[in-house]
Amino acid sequence: MMSNVFNKTQALYITAAILGMMGMIPGMPNFAFLLLAGGMVWLAWKNGKRQQATAAAPDVQSAPVAAVESQEASWEDVAPIDTLGLEVGYRLIPLVDSAADGELVRRIKGIRKKFAREIGFLPPAVHIRDNLEINPNSYRITLKGVEIGSGEVRTGLFLAIDPGSITATLPGVATTDPAFGLPAVWIESGLREQAQAMGYTVVDPGTVVATHLNHLVTQHAAELLGRQEAQALLDHLGKSAPKLVEDLVPKMLTLSTVQKVLQNLLTEGVAIRDMRTVIDTLLENAARVQDPHELTALVRVALGRSIVQQIYGSANELPVIALDQGLERLLLQTLQVGNDAGGMEPGLADTLLERTQTSTQRQEALGHPPVLLTPAVLRPLLARFLRRTVPQLKVLSHAEVPEGKQIKVTSLIGGAA
Secondary structure: OHHHHHOOHHHHHHHHHHHHHHHOOOOOOHHHHHHHHHHHHHHHHHHHHHHHHHHHOOOOOOOOOOOOOOOOOOHHHOOOOOOEEEEEOHHHHHHHOHHHOOHHHHHHHHHHHHHHHHHOOOOOOEEEEEOOOOOOOEEEEEEOOEEEEEEEOOOOOEEEEOOOOOOOOOOOEEEEOOOOOOEEEEEOHHHHHHHHHOOOEEEOHHHHHHHHHHHHHHHOHHHHOOHHHHHHHHHHHHHHOHHHHHHHOOOOOOHHHHHHHHHHHHHOOOOOOOHHHHHHHHHHHOOOOOOHHHHHHHHHHHOHHHHHHHHHOOOOEEEEEEEOHHHHHHHHHHHHHHOOHHHOOHHHHHHHHHHHHHHHHHHHHOOOOOEEEEOOOOHHHHHHHHOOOOOOOEEEEHHHOOOOOEEEEEEEEOOOO
């Protein structure tokens, strides 16, 4: 309390004046009162000077603190890019909120397990984050920082997808299924049972995103198998068959070569669950073959039973598309000249592509898997050439068809249309 009094300049001057007047009254201890008055004046003067200096100084607490000096850049400033990413708008945050037990987080864990069981290796984790720059109801799926798919979902509603066999239409917001491009409509929950009765496939928003993610992860399986994943796969196999792995890498083949063979298989939709057969085949042929593409062809023959079963199931009769003999001879000549689809004559390439698309559509209309059966020497050439334009078509060689299976040619490419 006393310190507050002595900090007030005006109060000190008033006190000094009163003491000075009392010091001039006759009979009073004049010297003592005048001394005290002088001391009060001095204190008031000092206090006033201090307050003036404080007022003139900048407000250090309210001013932003500037850095003394800029720090040097370091490797900590280099943020790694997520291999797999899922970005969501703010309205979809509850779907991925692990603290609130978001349903989509559980589904993504299930997708990775399903992928590992069906494809044969553990994919990288999916890094989820919110993105305020995109539509509140939208999501983006990224691979190594690049968008590979996106979509929009509406929380609180259900997506009724038309598989092509519905008996009536439903009221709602018309849209398209983001995973497969099928016509669909967002409906209220009360219409769910009615939609199912009409033939619609009805799913919730979390399932829409999870299905899209699962489809894209499977599509890009080859890109997800990096050196780290390939090494982890070999390490996993090494636990049960250590000698098998030790004899192959790095004694016979480099890790890069093995990785390339596995990526080639995945690119063509071949699962790599049977790693023992893959490694056995590579060991058997590595002494005379080092080219990854030639090794891939040899591995495909060894995996023939598995490849055919993946396409046809347990069926004994295999309906296939075949090449007309005249076209087959032309392609063999092209292979001898250029050893690549790039050496194919433009007119021949256009005809091949057009006839293949027509035969593929016919095969699908008949309810058969679209499969082109070719001589082994032509299979890599046609697989690479047709992969982008007819992605649903599988190209098999005669050598990959296991014994006991009957071939039924349902369409010819190159003959009369």
